[in-house]
Amino acid sequence: MASEASRLENVEKILSGDRRALARAITLIESAREDHQAEAQALLEKLLPHSGNAVRIGISGSPGVGKSTFIEAFGLYLTAIGKRLAVLAVDPSSTLSGGSILGDKTRMERLARAPSVFIRPSPAAGALGGVARRTREAMLACEAAGFDVVLVETVGVGQSEAAVAGLADLFALLVQPGGGDDLQGIKRGVMELADIIIVTKADGALRDLARHTQSDYRSAMALIRVQAKAPRPKVLSCSAAEESGLEEIWRAIESHNRALVDSGELAIKRKNQAVSWMWREVEERMMAALRGEPGVAALSQRLEAEVAAGSTTPAAAAAGILAAFRREKGEK
Ligand SMILES: Nc1nc2c(ncn2[C@@H]2O[C@H](COP(=O)(O)OP(=O)(O)O)[C@@H](O)[C@H]2O)c(=O)[nH]1
Ligand SMILES: [Mg+2]
Secondary structure (H helix, E strand, O other), X not given: OOOHHHHHHHHHHHHOOOHHHHHHHHHHHHOOOHHXXXXXXXXHHHHHHHOOOOEXXXXXXXXXXXXXXXXXXXXXXXHHOOOOEEEEEEOOOOOOOOOHHHHHHHHOHHXXXXXXXXXXXXXXXXXHHXXXXXXXXXXXXXXXOOOOEEEEEEEOOOOHHHHHHOOOOEEEEEEOOOOHHHHHHOOHHHHHHOOEEEEOOOOHHHHHHHHHHHHHHHHHHHHOOOOOOOOOOEEEEOEOOOOEOHHHHHHHHHHHHHHHHHHOHHHHHHHHHHHHHHHHHHHHHHHHHHHHOHHHHHHHHHHHHHHHHOOOOHHHHXXXXXXXXXXXXXXX
């Protein structure tokens, strides 16, 4: 463990907006080592009282839809109006060495050079839940460092949208012109998560198609169940290439945010998110503890075979596994 003095110095640096200290803190947060995790939690406890002041935006969309280009253009727009921006990227399909997001970081070259911007790609370490959990903590660290806007980007694959929506105030889904009737195969569940849908590449030859796509999504969203107290989802379009539509998107985000603040929903949403992350963490740790017991492992292999063969019911086998876990824990 770091000494109390050096930890305090670190906290001071982060609070003053030192991006290097922030980057080091996130490395610590992302480390799987147990001593690093303990250190990270100690650090986070000091940072937590200073977090909570950013607009938290989740962004998702299929590969090629224009996320990176959008984030660069939108990020530059935000810095131009005086915002400090942190970009955290979660890519469950990438690895540290060959990851697409690391490639993206170089594509966001102009944004990465801006002095008021912090860009952080996260490698796909372990389960998605783990990646997103650390992203949540990284986001809190960014807030403590004084960033006004935190953008969390994920590639639309399976559960990553829900994970990112679960830590954001507002979830933006990017779609590209085209698609037609099936709305590009985007799952209803993902559409239901969206607070705002952004049609990208509304320029040049794609301009008209983008307009059609926008109205298709408007119709589709009108049919979708809206979260009771959330503002109605908006469907907007933009061109990152022409840097158009960005101001309107920011205004929509601000007005969404203001509505959440005014109704008291933002505080409730964030509280619920934090509590559900706690339980997710408990689940993860419980399962890790359970799987880590050698006696349980041996038994569960046998029970798996029995359940597969139909000679034991899943419920009876589950009860057996939990009983074995309690026995082993009781012996210690
Ligand atoms: N015409 C046009 N092309 C764009 C725009 N934004 C992105 N693209 C192109 O779409 C492709 C995918 O963009 P990228 O940002 O890498 O998508 P990502 O995979 O979602 O991050 C690239 O070839 C971009 O040049 C835009 O605003 N207009
Ligand atoms: Mg990208």
